[in-house]
Amino acid sequence: MRANTISEWMLLLVLVLSAHVSAGFYLPGGFLHTYSTRDQLYAKVLSLTSINSLIPLSYYNLPYCKPLWGVKKSKMNLGELLMGDQMMNSPYRFRVNVNESIYLCTTHPLTKHDVDFLKKMTREMYQVNILLDTLPVRRYLNQHGMSFRWNRFPVGYYFSSIGEDSFFYSFSIGEGSYYIVNHLKFRVLIHKHEPFEKGQATAFEIVGFEVSPCSIKHDLKRVEKALVYSNDIGPITCPVGVELEKAQIIEEGQKVSFSYEVEFVKSDLRWSSWWDPYLKMEGSEVHSYSIINSAITVLFLMGVISRIFIRNMRERAGYQTVNSDKEAQPAKLSDEILTSKIGYSNSFNGPRLEKLLCVMVGSGIQIMGTAIITVTFAALGFISPASRGSLLVGIITFYLFLGILGGFVGVYLWKVIKGTSEGWKSISWSIASGFPGIVIAIHSVLNYVLWHQNSTGAIPLFVHLEIFSLWLGILVPLTLLGGYLGAQAEDLKCPNVVQWIPKKAGASTLLVWFLALGVGTLPFGTIFIELFYILSSLFLGRYYYSYGFLLMVLLLLIIICVLASMIVTYMSLRAEDSGWWWKAFWASGSVGAYVFLYCASYLIYDLQGLSGPESVVIYLGYSVILATLTILAGGSVGFLGSFYWVKVLSTSKEIISFSKTFNELIPRCIRSSAA
Numbered sequence: 001m002r003a004n005t006i007s008e009w010m011l012l013l014v015l016v017l018s019a020h021v022s023a024g025f026y027l028p029g030g031f032l033h034t035y036s037t038r039d040q041l042y043a044k045v046l047s048l049t050s051i052n053s054l055i056p057l058s059y060y061n062l063p064y065c066k067p068l069w070g071v072k073k074s075k076m077n078l079g080e081l082l083m084g085d086q087m088m089n090s091p092y093r094f095r096v097n098v099n100e101s102i103y104l105c106t107t108h109p110l111t112k113h114d115v116d117f118l119k120k121m122t123r124e125m126y127q128v129n130i131l132l133d134t135l136p137v138r139r140y141l142n143q144h145g146m147s148f149r150w151n152r153f154p155v156g157y158y159f160s161s162i163g164e165d166s167f168f169y170s171f172s173i174g175e176g177s178y179y180i181v182n183h184l185k186f187r188v189l190i191h192k193h194e195p196f197e198k199g200q201a202t203a204f205e206i207v208g209f210e211v212s213p214c215s216i217k218h219d220l221k222r223v224e225k226a227l228v229y230s231n232d233i234g235p236i237t238c239p240v241g242v243e244l245e246k247a248q249i250i251e252e253g254q255k256v257s258f259s260y261e262v263e264f265v266k267s268d269l270r271w272s273s274w275w276d277p278y279l280k281m282e283g284s285e286v287h288s289y290s291i292i293n294s295a296i297t298v299l300f301l302m303g304v305i306s307r308i309f310i311r312n313m314r315e316r317a318g319y320q321t322v323n324s325d326k327e328a329q330p331a332k333l334s335d336e337i338l339t340s341k342i343g344y345s346n347s348f349n350g351p352r353l354e355k356l357l358c359v360m361v362g363s364g365i366q367i368m369g370t371a372i373i374t375v376t377f378a379a380l381g382f383i384s385p386a387s388r389g390s391l392l393v394g395i396i397t398f399y400l401f402l403g404i405l406g407g408f409v410g411v412y413l414w415k416v417i418k419g420t421s422e423g424w425k426s427i428s429w430s431i432a433s434g435f436p437g438i439v440i441a442i443h444s445v446l447n448y449v450l451w452h453q454n455s456t457g458a459i460p461l462f463v464h465l466e467i468f469s470l471w472l473g474i475l476v477p478l479t480l481l482g483g484y485l486g487a488q489a490e491d492l493k494c495p496n497v498v499q500w501i502p503k504k505a506g507a508s509t510l511l512v513w514f515l516a517l518g519v520g521t522l523p524f525g526t527i528f529i530e531l532f533y534i535l536s537s538l539f540l541g542r543y544y545y546s547y548g549f550l551l552m553v554l555l556l557l558i559i560i561c562v563l564a565s566m567i568v569t570y571m572s573l574r575a576e577d578s579g580w581w582w583k584a585f586w587a588s589g590s591v592g593a594y595v596f597l598y599c600a601s602y603l604i605y606d607l608q609g610l611s612g613p614e615s616v617v618i619y620l621g622y623s624v625i626l627a628t629l630t631i632l633a634g635g636s637v638g639f640l641g642s643f644y645w646v647k648v649l650s651t652s653k654e655i656i657s658f659s660k661t662f663n664e665l666i667p668r669c670i671r672s673s674a675a
Contacts, residue, residue: 034193034203035096043092046129047456053124054615055455056084065105065258067091079389084457103226103233104258115252119178122156133206153213156180178250184260185212189267205271214238215247218257290529294556301563351581354417362410362431364636370399379547400474406431407482421487428483432476446621512572516583519564520590526557561588561634562641569642584642589635596627
């Protein structure tokens, strides 16, 4: 394992341990760098990405200028590698406070392969990603009365025969020509650094990085005489509108000259706020309305639960039994009340596939815990977008260390159901390898697709070995430790008196199944707004940083999942259904099915320009992973909430007067010591 990755794990662990004494402040992803006038710094380039293709490609796959000292890859953390980023050095040189026009190079005549590849990259809207002092380049564009902000710029442009710039339109409007972006106008925003001591030299902070790309047909006789980084190529004017004769066309045999301009502009923006323009999220009112809507849903479900309590209290008021060896004698029960009490006694024989249920609940609690901790840290500013890949590194780290929680919950539930801790090692091992195994299997297929396309997103072998070592060295031992603690935990105490009532009528459970699967729309209604922004961040190249909203939505999601499962559990018990365990799980876990359906609709309507079956396969693969973790996380919190509710109803002295029915039922449910 590489040293830099180990240091990242240690840093994140220290942040976890010190979180209780830390205030909420912004931790940037790097240190403040100050520069003096004429100091040199070089930009970094990342993989080429596209909103029409999920296959990132290397920057130097295209005939771009290379640094004189050779191409070198930058060291990257595990998160960057898993995201498919490939950071390399570039020939773009900047001298602080020096405005200049720079000539870079002229390519050899383009071959047919070069032309076809450049046209393909232009057609699929591939974008160039450049970083300067960890800041992504920013592009502003006003077109047809609309304002666009991009954190990259296109490889090229396509113009139809009718003169329409179809960079933002369909490529089927007619025959046209392709033009390569070969000139960049950079605008670097700097802020004067305030020295800590008097007499220090004047220094500047980089607080902004903007670009205006264009295509220019250079005078080859003139520029080929210039030296690299020469500043004597004169003023350059980008073509305006559709002045196609001034743009550099992509044709076989054409030579392409690359150049760029730099302008340094002083700004009032401070370094501590330099990411604010990137993280400005649109539609804050939509987030607020979503939270209000979720809060109303919570109040509605709480009203339903309260109604259930009131009904039980009324039923208990007219229900008396004799706790003796004789047959129970109900007192003054109506037919409706009698029918609802009969089936309970046969409904608690333990669930089918109890091992699978324990594994899924343990894995789901581990996932939900990871989500809560990660989003909380991000909302407090501990995870910054300036540190590329840190979010994914944090997710992996928290998931590994929460293996102890997943093992404990899964084994303890197994012990409650079976009445013994025998087999806890098998449960722990299944939790440690179940969900990670699903993710690795899906990702292996996607990795092969990426590798076959020569994509930078393909994970090299040493990364697989690194992930395997983390799984075997951290996740498995901690999950086994959690399972051991669960096996040694105190037994669940439940009442051991069983009362029997003659059965008069039974109820069908089919309606309860429909209710269990349909109630998943309630938690889905809580998250679908945030889900849209998250998918846009993942597949449309937008930054997502509404972690405060996301944390509130996540907490509301947990509450709604618990309340929805409680309602389904109650209906299932009244229907004399011994399979209420799984219905309690799927009542909230079914939200994952709706998440997958939403991802499918997002593919059809928002990613309709996605090109190639490979991109579709990759998108659907990640959608399956997202839906699976949602099923496990939502189902586990809903099930545990319902189970605890039933447990409280059966043992709480405060409500024992109206919950005697559950006193009769729980022993068979959990196979207590009396059973």
